[in-house]
Amino acid sequence: MVHAHHATVTLENYHQYRHVDKPGWKLGWTWANNEVIWSMSGAIVTDRGDCSSYSGSQMPHSCKKDPIIIDIAPDVTQNRSDGCCRGGRLSARAVDYFNSFSSFEFEVRNVGGKENSLGQAPNNVTFMAPGPGYTCSPFMLTHPSVSLDLGGQRQVPVAKTWKSTCTYSSFLANKSPVCCVSLSTFYNPIITPCRNCTCGGCREADKNTLSCIRPGDPLGGSNDEKNIIECTDHMCPIQVHWHIKNNYMNQWRVKLTISNYNFNRNYSNWNVLIQHPDDGVALFWGIDYYNSELMHSDKDRIGSVTTEVLMEKDPSSFTLQNGWAFPRRIYFNGENCDMPLPDTFPMLPN
The missing domain is CATH 2.60.40.290 (Immunoglobulin-like)
Incomplete structure (x- = not known):
């Protein structure tokens, strides 16, 4: 039986x-x-x-x-x-x-x-x-x-x-962060970049390595098993840039850009979670058949998606001082992205 x-x-x-x-x-x-x-x-x-x-x-x-x-x-x-x-x-x-x-x-x-x-x-x-x-x-x-x-x-x-x-x-999944955050504003010309060597070992300037290729250099043979990225100071495959574009009386406008420095990997159905200083959160994801696929980079361009967001603010509590308009944390596909140190945030002019 x-x-x-x-x-x-x-x-x-x-x-x-x-x-x-x-x-x-x-x-x-x-x-x-x-x-x-x-x-x-x-x-x-x-x-x-x-x-x-x-x-x-x-x-x-x-x-x-x-x-x-x-x-x-x-x-x-x-x-x-x-x-x-x-x-x-x-x-x-x-x-x-x-x-x-x-x-x-x-x-x-x-x-x-x-x-x-x-x-x-x-x-x-x-x-x-x-x-x-x-x-x-x-x-x-x-x-x-x-x-x-x-x-x-x-x-x-x-x-x-x-x-x-x-x-x-x-x-267990990653030995180092997989994404980093950079910041900029309309009121300060200085951009706060991702921290150096955030996602991997530092490299010598203007030299290719086994894991990265300089912008403009030929890619050579493709290898889907290796995550070859563009050589950058931060060495992260994903960068999220938060730019405060305008400050209105009742709203503020932010331009959000997600860049993919991988040469052979796309990100399907990506999402970005923004945690604000008051612990409120905002979740962003792509639109089907438009930008739900974060495309890889090639020797001529960096793969990216961008959007502008108009957010309502509470005049009684909102202020640009002390980095209030910047997020506390940013997550890409659930992974915690490395944030710049608070004392490097763009400063208000005197």
């Missing part, structure tokens, strides 16, 4: 501002016994493994002890399941809730235990999005949930539910 069961896996991104970008997530685990994935819809296992002990017209989808699962593209018309097929992307929850989760289904066979047993939870859960930074807890047995049938019109109880929580750490 074949011991088997059907399972649905749902990935939910609870982070409000950090999304999972292409090439997409990778989910992995280690089976507790000799389980195999007999069939799968809505995703695929990257390695079939050794299935030489099986024969017949239908073979297992994967016999790997430690399978790695990836999403399939949205335009795939076959082998789909409900809530699947987002190309590995998970949107930030505050930006696009509907696309912040993804699901896939599969059939497990060779489940150990007695008849009608659902086996043991897999071990060693891993989640890459698409690189490191996430640490996942063991699967924990929770109150059985329900699955949706008939296009979500009917609830079907399930036999068992396991959950794992994966937490993100910028320190």
Whole structure:
């Protein structure tokens, strides 16, 4: 008798501002016994493994002890399941809730235990999005949930539910900051730049390195695995510039510019979170089919998006003194950007 069961896996991104970008997530685990994935819809296992002990017209989808699962593209018309097929992307929850989760289904066979047993939870859960930074807890047995049938019109109880929580750490994902902030104003000609060497080791002036190329120099062969950026004093792939353009009686106008110094990486569905000195926040993201993709740089130009924002102010509390018009923190795709020191902010004229 074949011991088997059907399972649905749902990935939910609870982070409000950090999304999972292409090439997409990778989910992995280690089976507790000799389980195999007999069939799968809505995703695929990257390695079939050794299935030489099986024969017949239908073979297992994967016999790997430690399978790695990836999403399939949205335009795939076959082998789909409900809530699947987002190309590995998970949107930030505050930006696009509907696309912040993804699901896939599969059939497990060779489940150990007695008849009608659902086996043991897999071990060693891993989640890459698409690189490191996430640490996942063991699967924990929770109150059985329900699955949706008939296009979500009917609830079907399930036999068992396991959950794992994966937490993100910028320190694990990145050895140094990935973005920096520069400031300028209409009332002071001095620009406060990003701090030197913010995102990497300092380089000798006017020299290319393994990780950067001087503006105007030929790019050479492309290598998608390496993040080659334009050589700058700050050496950051992303720079956010906050410029106070005008100061009106009841509003103030700011020009926000996000620059991408990568030569071979675009940022899809980017977002920028501004934390103001009074702890209020403003969230910005691109418009579909217009500027939702922050394009890479090339030898002739820097990839960038820009917008102007008119913000209402409270005359009883607003003042340009002491940097009130400058943000306290700026986050790009959920990553904390390096801010200039307060004593370097553009000063008001005497």
